[in-house]
Amino acid sequence: xxxxxxxxxxxxxxxxxxxxxxxxxxxxxxxxxxxxxxxxxxxxxxxxxxxxxxxxxxxxxxxxxxxxxxxxxxxxxxxxxxxxxxxxxxxxxxxxxxxxxxxxxxxxxxxxxxxxxxxxxxxxxxxxxxxxxxxxxxxxxxxxxxxxxxxxxxxxxxxxxxxxxxxxxxxxxxxxxxxxxxxxxxxxxxxxxxxxxxxxxxxxxxxxxxxxxxxxxxxxxxxxxxxxxxxxxxxxxxxxxxxxxxxxxxxxxxxxxxxxxxxxxxxxxxxxxxxxxxxxxxxxxxxxxxxxxxxxxxxxxxxxxxxxxxxxxxxxxxxxxxxxxxxxxxxxxxxxxxxxxxxxxxxxxxxxxxxxxxxxxxxxx
Numbered sequence: 001x002x003x004x005x006x007x008x009x010x011x012x013x014x015x016x017x018x019x020x021x022x023x024x025x026x027x028x029x030x031x032x033x034x035x036x037x038x039x040x041x042x043x044x045x046x047x048x049x050x051x052x053x054x055x056x057x058x059x060x061x062x063x064x065x066x067x068x069x070x071x072x073x074x075x076x077x078x079x080x081x082x083x084x085x086x087x088x089x090x091x092x093x094x095x096x097x098x099x100x101x102x103x104x105x106x107x108x109x110x111x112x113x114x115x116x117x118x119x120x121x122x123x124x125x126x127x128x129x130x131x132x133x134x135x136x137x138x139x140x141x142x143x144x145x146x147x148x149x150x151x152x153x154x155x156x157x158x159x160x161x162x163x164x165x166x167x168x169x170x171x172x173x174x175x176x177x178x179x180x181x182x183x184x185x186x187x188x189x190x191x192x193x194x195x196x197x198x199x200x201x202x203x204x205x206x207x208x209x210x211x212x213x214x215x216x217x218x219x220x221x222x223x224x225x226x227x228x229x230x231x232x233x234x235x236x237x238x239x240x241x242x243x244x245x246x247x248x249x250x251x252x253x254x255x256x257x258x259x260x261x262x263x264x265x266x267x268x269x270x271x272x273x274x275x276x277x278x279x280x281x282x283x284x285x286x287x288x289x290x291x292x293x294x295x296x297x298x299x300x301x302x303x304x305x306x307x308x309x310x311x312x313x314x315x316x317x318x319x320x321x322x323x324x325x326x327x328x329x330x331x332x333x334x335x336x337x338x339x340x341x342x343x344x345x346x347x348x349x350x351x352x353x354x355x356x357x358x359x360x361x362x363x364x365x
Contacts (some may be wrong), residue, residue: 003033004324016098016107024063027071033325037076037136042339042346045078045314047290048212048239050168052138054078055335056303056328058227059294059315060142060216062172064115066124073135076328081315083142084173084291087158089117090146101258101267105298109246110263113144113179118162125166141167142216147179154196157201164205172198175218175245176264179204186217186225189351195236212239219244219273219295223280230284240290243281243311244274267318271296275309282310282352292300298323300334307335307347308354 011019027031043054057079058072066082073080092114099108115121128139141163145155156172164170172194174185185191195215215238217229233241246264252354254269276297282291293311297303298319306314320327335347344350352358 002248004326008324012100012102012355015096016100017095017354020062020098024068027068028274028353032071032074034074035076035326037078037327038329038336038337040332042336042344043315043332045347049209050138050212052078052110052313053136054332055307055313056321056331057081057138057140057292057313057315058328059083059317060140060173061109061111062317062320064113066121066128066141069125069128069139070131070135073137073139075102075325076332077137078170078328078332079138079168079313081140081142081171082125083115083171084113084176085115085118085121085142085159085163086113086144087118087155088146089120090114097263098260099263100321101255102322104254104268105318106254106265106267107256107318107321108258108261108263108265110261112147113176118159122162122166125163129166138168140169140171140214141211142171142173144173144176144179152185155198156194156198160198160201161205164202164211167211169212169214170198170202170242171214171216171242173216173245173334175216186221188228191215191229191232192236195232195238199237204338205364214238214240214242214246214292216242217277219247219270219277221277222250226277226280227284230281233289234285238289240292241281241285242294244270244295246270247273249273266295267322268296271281271302275305275352278306278311279309279355283355283357287352287355287357298327298329300331300338303331304335304338304350305354308349308352308358310352310355310358312348314350 045052060081063082094110145152233235246266250259278293290312292313293306294315303314
């Protein structure tokens with residue numbers, strides 16, 4: 001039994017956001033746990049000229065202010081994505097705003113991008129950059145807009161101006177259901193305009209080796225909307241896609257009171273829906289736009305399912321809550337076993353294997 005198994009009942013008796021805040025404080029202490037990353041060439045991924053030690057990352061939302069980048073990398077993650085950061089500090093939505101359905105390993109949140117703002121975020125990143133030696137792994141920065149911003153591109157451009165030189169990659173978050181009007185940007189014309197402005201600003205901020213630019217989409221897109229967005233992604237020159245954010249769905253089996261809460265649902269109940277979206281985007285893009293997949297991953301088998309659906313990398317968040325700090329190490333260990341069982345020598349060989357595209361390639365071989 002791990003230390004987390006002993007502590008978990010205590011954490012789950014606490015209000016979720018208080019438990020999260022306590023976790024962040026614990027991670028910043030000298031006693032924070034460390035787990036050596038599993039080093040195996042079969043798990044290494046190279047995308048956008050960045051080398052990921054392994055394909056398992058931490059999703060945005062856990063570390064909104066970039067306060068625990070190093071401690072999370074020291075848990076064995078191949079990459080961490082911090083944020084969502086907005087230009088101005090904001091409190092987010094009224095509390096309580098995070099809810100658990102423990103039997104179904106689910107969470108609903110309506111946080112509304114609470115964070116300390118650009119200056120706090122940037123200062124924390126600078127402190128991380130000063131660590132010698134820097135912990136191994138890639139660091140992505142997830143950027144969003146303040147809730148009172150009527151011209152979203154202004155916020156995204158400002159963040160890119162200040163943060164692009166510090167980013168291994170940048171993610172435009174337009175898929176949270178908790179900021180009014182944000183998901184309206186998941187349409188071709190608004191998205192094309194936003195990406196165009198962000199790419200322009202990125203070029204000004206980084207003359208050499210600009211960070212790849214990704215966009216994060218929701219799972220609640222119709223197939224028609226997905227097709228429209230794929231066209232926008234390809235035409236705009238975006239470097240990658242993150243699929244998916246939380247869902248507004250409420251499956252019938254969820255706890256009744258829990259299901260009535262407003263906000264985005266994450267964890268096990270979104271797993272199949274996010275995998276279906278990943279598979280569709282992979283097929284529509286013909287595998288030419290790298291995908292980071294997340295949604296309900298808490299085991300190696302579930303991560304592998306996302307990879308075979310078309311994800312080159314995967315992320316966890318809710319799974320970390322329910323499985324504890326060894327989750328990255330455990331998933332990577334499972335992935336090595338699964339790769340060996342399927343006869344793959346490298347994780348990239350499994351990407352998209354269960355899609356129509358992947359099956360055609362296998363048949364042609």
